[in-house]
Amino acid sequence: GESVGLHLPTLSVQEGDNSIINCAYSNSASDYFIWYKQESGKGPQFIIDIRSNMDKRQGQRVTVLLNKTVKHLSLQIAATQPGDSAVYFCAENSYSSNTGKLIFGQGTTLQVKP
Amino acid sequence: EAGVAQSPRYKIIEKRQSVAFWCNPISGHATLYWYQQILGQGPKLLIQFQNNGVVDDSQLPKDRFSAERLKGVDSTLKIQPAKLEDSAVYLCASSLKQGRHAFFGQGTRLTVV
Numbered sequence: 001g002e003s004v005g006l007h008l009p010t011l012s013v014q015e016g017d018n019s020i021i022n023c024a025y026s027n028s029a030s031d032y033f034i035w036y037k038q039e040s041g042k043g044p045q046f047i048i049d050i051r052s053n054m055d056k057r058q059g060q061r062v063t064v065l066l067n068k069t070v071k072h073l074s075l076q077i078a079a080t081q082p083g084d085s086a087v088y089f090c091a092e093n094s095y096s097s098n099t100g101k102l103i104f105g106q107g108t109t110l111q112v113k114p
Numbered sequence: 115e116a117g118v119a120q121s122p123r124y125k126i127i128e129k130r131q132s133v134a135f136w137c138n139p140i141s142g143h144a145t146l147y148w149y150q151q152i153l154g155q156g157p158k159l160l161i162q163f164q165n166n167g168v169v170d171d172s173q174l175p176k177d178r179f180s181a182e183r184l185k186g187v188d189s190t191l192k193i194q195p196a197k198l199e200d201s202a203v204y205l206c207a208s209s210l211k212q213g214r215h216a217f218f219g220q221g222t223r224l225t226v227v
Contacts, residue, residue, distance in 0.1 A: 034215045043118075043205050043218030044157065089156050093213050100213035101170050102147060104156035 012111040019077040021108045023090035026071060032095035035064060035075045038087045038107070047075070047088075051095055077110075085112045116140065118219035120206050126225045132194035135222045139187070139208030145169075146183055147216055148191050149205040157205055163189065164212060196226045 013019045025033070031052040036044035050057045050064045050073075057064050063076040073090050087107045094100030119138040127133050139146050144165050149157035160179065161171040165186040174181070178197070183189040193200055203223050207216035 032213060036218075041220070043207070043220050046215050046217065049215050091215075093215075095213040101159055101162060102207075102209075102216055103159060104149075106156045 009106070010109045010111065012113060013080050015080060015082060015112055015114050017080055019075075019080045019084070019110060021075045021077075021088050021110065023073040023075075023105055024071060025073065025090070025092050025105075027092060027103075028071070030092040030094060032093045032100070033064070033066060033073050034091045034093065034102075035062075035073075036089045036091060036104075037084075038089065040086075044089060044104075080110075080112050082112050082114060085110055118206055118208055118217055120204075120219035120222055122222055123220065124223050124225075126227060127196055129198055129226050130195040132192065133196055133224060134190050134192045135204050135206075135224075137189045137191070137206030137219060139189070139206070140217055143208035143210055143217075144186070145209045145212050145214075145216070146189050147205075147207040147209075148181055148189070149207065151203045151205055151221070153202070160191070162212075169212065193224075196224075198226050200224060201226045 034049040035047040037047050038044045048059045048064050050066050061078045065074045087109050089104050089107045091104045093102045121136050146163040148160045151157045160174045161181045162169040163183040166183045181191045203221040205221045207218040209216040
């Protein structure tokens, strides 16, 4: 069945360091992947997305890498700041399907130490 | 642009009671989702609408949960009767169309006692 999972439940980094959050997916039919950030008491917030015809996409301080061969997705955050502390979820969808469902993984908690 | 609006923000009910949640999606968004998020877990998709039609409700416990999307805009999610295990945050999200990233509301935190 479909599943999107994360490798590590908690990641602790020093302020100013780079963070890497990983995600594995199992549905080969998924062609669209999204990273969300969720702060306490709030709904998930869109960070960055990538379609399967790309290997890498960059945003402001964030980069998403997609390895379709091993069904792996990662989120890199440069110069991590205290405001980056949150739970990060990867999600998958089908960009080209009329019945695409947005499916979430379990999440990784990012803790930034000052 | 106004975001996804949800109400109420918090609700405490006794088991076997009923409860309803309301969602107003972003204007023009055809796709609307309801998710259940249990503490410490990722959001679980309960039901997905495309305009006022149901695209997927395979994870919706239909013996107690129901949802509708009136005129393809606002939506309500109802639980009747509630069980203790229904305690969770219920998130509503919308997207311009299927297969795109969704925008989320702040959620309704339900506690069943």
